[in-house]
Amino acid sequence: MTEQANEVDFPAPEQMRLSRWFPAPPALLWRFWTDPDQIVRWFGPVGADQRKVEADLRVGGAWGVDFQAYGGLRRVRGEYLELDEPHRLVSTWAWLDDYGVKGVESQYELALTGEGDGVRLILTDTLPTAELKSQHGQGWAGSMQSLADYVAEQNAA
Amino acid sequence: MEYALDNLSQTFSALADPTRRAILQQLTQGGASFTDLARPHQISRPAVVKHIKALEKSGLVERTGSATRPVYQLSAAALREPVDWLSNYQQFWDSSLDRLDDYVREVTEQKGGKA
Numbered sequence: 001m002t003e004q005a006n007e008v009d010f011p012a013p014e015q016m017r018l019s020r021w022f023p024a025p026p027a028l029l030w031r032f033w034t035d036p037d038q039i040v041r042w043f044g045p046v047g048a049d050q051r052k053v054e055a056d057l058r059v060g061g062a063w064g065v066d067f068q069a070y071g072g073l074r075r076v077r078g079e080y081l082e083l084d085e086p087h088r089l090v091s092t093w094a095w096l097d098d099y100g101v102k103g104v105e106s107q108y109e110l111a112l113t114g115e116g117d118g119v120r121l122i123l124t125d126t127l128p129t130a131e132l133k134s135q136h137g138q139g140w141a142g143s144m145q146s147l148a149d150y151v152a153e154q155n156a157a
Numbered sequence: 158m159e160y161a162l163d164n165l166s167q168t169f170s171a172l173a174d175p176t177r178r179a180i181l182q183q184l185t186q187g188g189a190s191f192t193d194l195a196r197p198h199q200i201s202r203p204a205v206v207k208h209i210k211a212l213e214k215s216g217l218v219e220r221t222g223s224a225t226r227p228v229y230q231l232s233a234a235a236l237r238e239p240v241d242w243l244s245n246y247q248q249f250w251d252s253s254l255d256r257l258d259d260y261v262r263e264v265t266e267q268k269g270g271k272a
Contacts, residue, residue, distance in 0.1 A: 006251055014169050016243055018250050024261045032257060042256035045249045121254070125246050127169060150185040150231060 014127035019120065026112040026119045030086030033110060045069050059083055063091070077102060087112055093125075168239050171215035176200065177208050181217060184231040188221065194229060 007019040022029055032038040036053040043051060048069045055063035057080065064077045075096040082090035089110040095103045111122040171177060180194055195205040209229065212218035216235040222228035 006254055008247060010243075012173075014173075016246055018247070018254065020254050020258070022258060022261050024265050028261065028264070029257075032260065038260075041260050043253055044256075046252045048252070123250060123254075125250075127242070150233065150236065 011124070015124055017122060017124045019122045021115060021118055021120055023118040026086040026114055029112050029119050029121060030089075033089065039065065043067070044074075048074075056080075057083065075100075081107070168215055168217065168235065171211055171217055172239065174208065174211075176204075177212055180205075180208060180212060181231060184218065184229060188228045188230040190222075190226065190228060 005020075009017050009019075011017050032042070034055060034057050036055050039053040039055065040051040043053070043065050044067045046069075048067045051065060051067040053063075053065050055061070057063075059080055059082065061080050062077065063080065064075065066073060066075045068074070076093065077096060078091045078093045080089065080091050082088060091108055091110075092105045093108055094105045097103060107126045109124045109126075111120075111124075113120045113122070172181075176198060179198070183189060183194060183197070191205070191209070194209065195202055198205055209218065213220060216232055219230050219232050220227045221230060
């Protein structure tokens, strides 16, 4: 079976949105996304290993994932802000540094919508820049791509 | 995976405006004079000056050349931070969702007997 790639776009300068279709009902994706015993199976960047997950699934409840990656312990923490099983979840997101100090919080929103025989998952990451939230940049994706290309060229040079 | 988000949010503020993003895109083609930068925009010269100053302040654009004939250039170093933030998050989720997809298929194929 061919791997289905994520579709990525930038709805606003401080936002990144990923979209992907899964061959399963929304309820299954919801469980995989929120149950610690399931989260350990998939969470993390390339090479992530030895995951430990805790999740208190209620509004205001905390969750956390520890894992090994990039040659060290990585820890991410969050708090559930909205839970609408099995359709929508909003949570904060922050990395802990080596001393356990929480970095600045971003937010993500998970949306699960039935589509065909499966579910469309849309994940939106938002940077904590409140003054930007009202401004929806037109043509942002194109600009971001050309700027990313420019940085890559400069790195190569 | 940790970033100086204060700097980063300043950079994103500079990037939030469509005219400023257009100016940055012009500069990906190389250094340009004020006249070159102002030409494609349907706004007053003082407005263009304001945008260029905002970009200079954010560090995204650097001024070289003489005081009377300045040349504006993109700073790849200042751009790297927002580009890295986005690409790191993208990489994180690409990898997570790939694994999630494998797991979903493993479970549904066992249960549903679709294979």
